[in-house]
Amino acid sequence: MTSEDWQAVQWDSGCGDGLFITIMYHGKRFHVSLLPPSSPDTIEGPLISKFDSMDDEDEDETLAIQEEIEIIVYEAGRSIWTQLAPPLPDGPELSDLHSLLYPETFSFRLITNNGKAELIPQEIEKAHYHDRFGMKIVNDMGLPQYSSKDIRVLQTLVGQGYIAQVSVEGKEMCCKSGDDAFWRGIEREFDCLRKVARSHLANSIRVPQLLGLVTSVETGMIIGILEEYIPTGVLSDLRELEDEDMEASTERRKKWGAQVRETLDLLHEIGVIWGDGKPHNVLIHEETDDAWVIDFGGSYTEGWVDEELMETLEGDEQAVGTILKFLNV
Template identity: 40%
Template structure:
């Protein structure tokens, strides 16, 4: 069974919509361009997707992305499986990080066959496929020269599970230890650099042991040229079923004992207060950035890449202590304590 999911969706450049799809251990880039007639399958997808983006309708945008993905998979599954076969059922060794973040790439155009009115995929340049050996990450995270952290090659890090979130975030094995790995890209380099700086400050502070923030454990180096492209953190085990992996997953707050919710709220408040004492701000504070430890039932704060989320922290207050205070207050309201 092939594993596939959307890595990114982009639009623009003459209304073109492009999907980047992970297909097993390869990356499939598919371009949807407007047709001369304006009444094809891709024209409908482009119009609806761009309308959702312009309206700021995240749910509609996600729904259209999924519909486009379904049409691409239906038209290209056979070709994709030939180019990037699914892993063997008895494969016991997890794929190394290098092969997953620097995969082979294949590029196609999504077209509507005028005779059959069915979707089809056309390899670019009229070749069997356009293949690139590596996806070029053109950035490097400048690490603090005073910090002494172990460095792990992308070829020595093995991915156990891809985790949800922007960029490449995964549960991995590095140095025989389970960790959380975060690798950025050109668009997210500044955000990941901020997170690295925050975690370095936390790790060398007087509150390092007391802060419920996943500890910084190492750096990720590209195997080919030694550039620092990511970081490794303590992995916080959460619910295997995602029912309570983060506070945002709570379906009914009232179904959780008030004493338990009060404990979580107090822990979040204490953690943010300690962060402020060492000059670190949370940034994008929200329920989705609070993990619930599966074994201890304590809550841990994650994601110091800044940013902001409607309904939690405004763009103007993102990355400020005032913004963090607003986020904590809203989490208290969310938990009804």
């Protein structure tokens, strides 16, 4: 791409429905739709077909097709991006969580006009899902609540602020929020961590501690959770975590494997199922070198847990086994 600040953050497509791209540029959000054309002699028609027919398992093909579409969209809207989203005065530095979750948003449709791609403005729903509804979370733990406007984002970790390292009243935390598609997982995570916090094993299980709740600045409804931030690297980055001393690395891998096994045993003792066990959801604390289990949003990942074992005790056991094999211990 010709602009480092221009980023396609989400791709959506339905068979025959078209292609929908969400783009972030200088803190503004743009929705660009490519709809099935009435005439076959268009630019968007072949792009939609190519995207719908690509092999999702072929990462190189996927990236190549997405880049081809991005270049066409960027070139078609070059003047639009510059006019509606000028460079930020202080650069791309992040500010509050609310601005990240709810940036000023514009909607366009890509069409073919005289053989060239062109963007035309579209109506957009101004109300946000978050503004009308809240998560199904009951604050019976007396957790402090913070407005999304009062939470300063230090670093986005997943999505457009869906998981982020934040600062709340001067303390670093991990924030999980996002749109309604993520809410079910966040609600499940809250329930799991709440059960840990209320158990007799709360001080023995290496999982993040719940620290607070995020509320909508408009309605006061709960739209996210705040939990302990673990300064670390993920277990899936094994080569970066290991020392040059192979013998020491073997001992460390044995320790991490034993700690994951111990954590799962303790979780199961209090009736908590991990749900999506894999190395990417194990963090190695940079200060203590201990393995922490994270992400209780549920679901499964192919190659680590079978779909039919999703969110079950058997699925957790399978995950531990595959993680130990990954660690070669």
